Amino acid sequence: MKSTIELLEHTDFPAIKRRQLTILQVNMGYLCNMSCVHCHVAASLIVPR
Numbered sequence: 001m002k003s004t005i006e007l008l009e010h011t012d013f014p015a016i017k018r019r020q021l022t023i024l025q026v027n028m029g030y031l032c033n034m035s036c037v038h039c040h041v042a043a044s045l046i047v048p049r
């Protein structure tokens with residue numbers, strides 16, 4: 001994997017700032033009845049196991 005840290009060190013992109021917590025998500029398992037393409041836990045039922 002190519003390191004990208006050099007690209008991030010010299011940018012004028014505004015710093016990311018944390019805001020107040022408003023939503024807390026707790027994943028209780030690895031199954032979900034949704035099938036979002038961006039799923040970060042591969043919880044969809046269509047993901048092969």
Ligand code: SF4
Pocket residue numbers: 032033034035036038039040041042043044
């Ligand atoms: S498929 Fe993944 S991202 Fe979509 S609702 Fe379920 S857990 Fe969340």
